[in-house]
Structure formats: C-alpha cells, structure tokens
Amino acid sequence: MFFHAQQFIDFQRDCRNVGITVPIIPGVMPIQSFASLRQMVKLSGLQVPESIQKAVEPIKDNDEAVQNFGIHFALQLVRTVLDAKAAPGVHFFTLNREHGAVEIGKRLGVWQTRPARPLPWRLGDNHRRCLEQVRPIFWASRPRAYVHRTQHWDDFPNGRWGKHDSPAFGTLADYYLFYLNSQVPPDQLRAMWLSGLNEESDVWHVFYSYVSHTENKQGVKVTRLPWNDGELNAESAPLLKHLARLNSRGILTINSQPNVNGTSSSDPVVGWGAPDGYVYQKAYLEFFARPEVIYALLEELKNYPLVNYHIVNKTGEKAYTNTLKKVPIAVTWGVFPGREIIQPTVVDPVSFNVWKDEAFALWGEQWGRLYNPESQSRKVLARIENDYSLVNLVDNEFPHPTCLWTLLEKTLERVNGL
Incomplete structure (x- = not known):
C-alpha cells in the first residue's frame, strides 16, 4: 500500500x-x-x-x-x-x-456489467484444465459429471477434439455416489417428478412441464431433470415452443441448441470468446424416443441427407448412424481477429457411446430410486430405460432455419399413420 x-x-x-x-x-x-x-x-x-x-x-x-x-x-x-x-x-x-x-x-473503463464467457461452457477450476478448449456437447447440462469423469486425464483438448476412446473416461462405477445421485432431497424430486407414475404419458408430462416452465399435475414447477442440473438456459428460449410440443407427444428432449450464423461474440445470449468476433452453431437436438418413433424417424431421415444422426438403445445392440464412426462434428465454433477458428463443442461418436451409458442409467439410478422397487412407477421407468433409444441430430445447414422441427413433425405423422 x-x-x-x-x-x-x-x-x-x-x-x-x-x-x-x-x-x-x-x-x-x-x-x-x-x-x-x-x-x-x-x-x-x-x-x-x-x-x-x-x-x-x-x-x-x-x-x-x-x-x-x-x-x-x-x-x-x-x-x-x-x-x-x-x-x-x-x-x-x-x-x-x-x-x-x-x-x-x-x-x-474496465468494468464489465456482464462477465465475458471465454467459451460456451464454464471453465474448470483445476489448473490442469486451464488450456482446455473442446468438449463433447452431451454433458452440456451435466458439466460436473463430465469434469469428474475426465479428472484423470493428463492432457485436455485445446485445439481440436482428438482421439478419446472410452477407456479415457472414468467408469460409471467410479462416480455413482457423486453424480448419479442428485443433491436435491428425495421429497423435492418426487414433488417435481410426481409421487406416482402410472403410465409413460406421466413421464412425458414431467418433461413437458420442465421445458414449458409450467406446473406439473401436482402443482409444482419442474426446475430440473436427471439429465439437466438446472433450468434451461437463455439460448433455449426460441426453441421452447417446439420442445414443448415434442415432449408432450413422447419425444423426450434432454439437450438442444439453436442454429447461429455469424452472431457477434458479444451477444448477451449466445456470445462467447473475445470481442469483435463472430460465433456459429449448428442446430442440435438430443432425446429419448420409443421404438415406433425410431422406426419412423429412420425412414424420414432418408429425406434429410444433411442431417447427421446417432441412434442407440441401452444395450447398444440397436445402433444407427450416417457419420464416420470416429470423426467428430463441430457444432459450435467462433472466428476472432488474429486467431485460428475455435471449435469448443463437438458431437463425437466415441464419446456418445460413453454418454449413452450414463444417460440410460439416470432413469433408474436417479429417478427410479425415488420409488419402491416393486412399484408401478419403477416399472414405467424401467420400461422406458429398456425400450427407448437415445438419439442425437445435427442439422448441418446452419445458415438456414433448421429442418429438425419439420423432420420430427413428419416422423410423428408417420407414427400416427401406422
């Protein structure tokens, strides 16, 4: 001093x-x-x-x-x-x-009213992660789980997503106690996710209440799901009407992002990185769907060659994709003065197979454990976990309004016509 x-x-x-x-x-x-x-x-x-x-x-x-x-x-x-x-x-x-x-x-002139986001996701506090620049999009709403599963890595991707096969991720057995069990008291979770589930449509209703910001059948606002640590972020606002419509009909969305074409990096909603840059995103949607929807979706996808997809069930026995099996797809990138293009978020086929085990396990380990083992609620959730498939869709035509909503509407029309 x-x-x-x-x-x-x-x-x-x-x-x-x-x-x-x-x-x-x-x-x-x-x-x-x-x-x-x-x-x-x-x-x-x-x-x-x-x-x-x-x-x-x-x-x-x-x-x-x-x-x-x-x-x-x-x-x-x-x-x-x-x-x-x-x-x-x-x-x-x-x-x-x-x-x-x-x-x-x-x-x-150095005070910022809104803290700048260096990347679309929150940087880790560990000094070993200070150079980390790329993550798979699947853990966007469960960042703590991703940090825990990768805590043993010696190096973190800092330019492009390299070859990260499944053994590099911590196993589910290593972190059950930490991240598959919610920190919210069971009574509060049952209030949000219903004290009893009689049929699959009750589960659809919980998802609908979450994305529509409305109260559930018990008059409680649903502020989180097993796959989402909190409420939807601001960039999801333009998607809410579409998400609500899909969830009400059994397409259970757990992750999404809108397409963005050259928006300022200083934008308060989708902006990130240094000032005077431009950010881009491909529309992305991830959801669970029942078998008849999957069959119809696979047929409808034939009409959308610029949509990449990965579809897999719990066991991995039923798996479909139109991408190269080990080639990641950049779904978020930024262009900044004097720098190479930054690609902080990818859809990686190898990581998706790691994520799917976690995603399916959450049905039973976090939601199912709220109810008695022999209850109808447990049976409903177990049926969804075992019968539904996990899907991710990437619309590569980011400069144009996304086709994903039309694709899924036509898919549901096929289901209704069966």
Whole structure:
C-alpha cells in the first residue's frame, strides 16, 4: 500500500534494475471513511500525506463525502501507475465494501456489467484444465459429471477434439455416489417428478412441464431433470415452443441448441470468446424416443441427407448412424481477429457411446430410486430405460432455419399413420 504513485513507480524500477522480473501488483485501498483511514494507518504504519489530512479533516463526519474523496484519490493513483506502465494491473483492498473498487473500475473503463464467457461452457477450476478448449456437447447440462469423469486425464483438448476412446473416461462405477445421485432431497424430486407414475404419458408430462416452465399435475414447477442440473438456459428460449410440443407427444428432449450464423461474440445470449468476433452453431437436438418413433424417424431421415444422426438403445445392440464412426462434428465454433477458428463443442461418436451409458442409467439410478422397487412407477421407468433409444441430430445447414422441427413433425405423422 502507498499514498504516492511515484513511490511505487520507483520501487518497481529498482526491482527491475536488480534483476527481479516477476509481476509486481500494487495494492490500493480506497478510503471508505475517516475511521477506516485511521485504522488503516494504525495497522500499516504508513504516514498519511498532509494533503490528504487537509482534504479529509473538514468532511471527516460525512462518510459519503469521505468515500467520494477516496474514490477520486485512488482513481488518480491508479491512473498514474498504469500510465507509467509500472504494473500490469491493480489489486483493490475492499474490506468487504466493494463500492469504491467498482466505481473506480467503471471510471477506468474496465468494468464489465456482464462477465465475458471465454467459451460456451464454464471453465474448470483445476489448473490442469486451464488450456482446455473442446468438449463433447452431451454433458452440456451435466458439466460436473463430465469434469469428474475426465479428472484423470493428463492432457485436455485445446485445439481440436482428438482421439478419446472410452477407456479415457472414468467408469460409471467410479462416480455413482457423486453424480448419479442428485443433491436435491428425495421429497423435492418426487414433488417435481410426481409421487406416482402410472403410465409413460406421466413421464412425458414431467418433461413437458420442465421445458414449458409450467406446473406439473401436482402443482409444482419442474426446475430440473436427471439429465439437466438446472433450468434451461437463455439460448433455449426460441426453441421452447417446439420442445414443448415434442415432449408432450413422447419425444423426450434432454439437450438442444439453436442454429447461429455469424452472431457477434458479444451477444448477451449466445456470445462467447473475445470481442469483435463472430460465433456459429449448428442446430442440435438430443432425446429419448420409443421404438415406433425410431422406426419412423429412420425412414424420414432418408429425406434429410444433411442431417447427421446417432441412434442407440441401452444395450447398444440397436445402433444407427450416417457419420464416420470416429470423426467428430463441430457444432459450435467462433472466428476472432488474429486467431485460428475455435471449435469448443463437438458431437463425437466415441464419446456418445460413453454418454449413452450414463444417460440410460439416470432413469433408474436417479429417478427410479425415488420409488419402491416393486412399484408401478419403477416399472414405467424401467420400461422406458429398456425400450427407448437415445438419439442425437445435427442439422448441418446452419445458415438456414433448421429442418429438425419439420423432420420430427413428419416422423410423428408417420407414427400416427401406422
């Protein structure tokens, strides 16, 4: 801490002259009140300059006036240090009163009202993941599970998604206790997911309530599902009408994203990365569906050659795809000044087979365990887990309105015509 900018500038120069090259960050504590100034001087042993004493003395009983002076003084201090290029940044001591530091940040032009997202997904806290730049989209709504399953990796993809075969992922047995069991009390989950399930349509209703933000049959708002740790994010807003319609008819969606074509990287909803860039997305949809829907979907997909798909049941015995089996598809990418294209989200066939085991297990391990083993509710969920298939669809024509909704509407028409 210091009261004269030149003191720090001289100190930094002297350190460099004797070979000290580590970053030196100045600490600044804006004066909050006359009492805090006296306490700061007492603890630090610093001598308060006469100019500050003369300025504060007449207003010492007016905390607001003292605080305004403290902001002005600290602002000039910081500007002098930064203009002299004596430090790469500044550390503020706030004493849990952040107003002064925030105001200084705003006046310096460095305060952001919305934190920038470096990537579409939240970066890991572990230092070993600091260079991570690519993830499969399947865990978008269960990021903690993905972090846990990949915690033993020595290297994380930082440019393109490489070859990550299933042994690289932690097994389900290793993390049952952590991420297949919800942290929400069972009573709250039963209130959201119904205290009793008599037929499959009851499950459809829970999914519908979740995507439509409406109360379920028990008058409770569904704010999460086993495959979604929280409510749908803001970018899903344009999709909600379509999602609600599909879920009400048994296409049980667990992951989706809209197509985006060259939107500013600063966009408050879909933006990410550095400023002055452009972001892109292919429309993506992932869902569970019953056998008759799968049969109709496979027929209808013949009319949509630019839609990539993966379809698999619980055991993996029934699996269909029109993609190369080990070639990932970029579904999110960004173009930024002076950088190569960044592809942070992919649909990877190998990872999908890892994810499907987790996705199917959630029917029984998280939802099913809310009910007695011999109950009708458990039987309904077990039937879905064993009979339904997991599907992901990628519409490659991102510059145009997505065809996925039409594709699925026609699929359901085929089902009704059977």
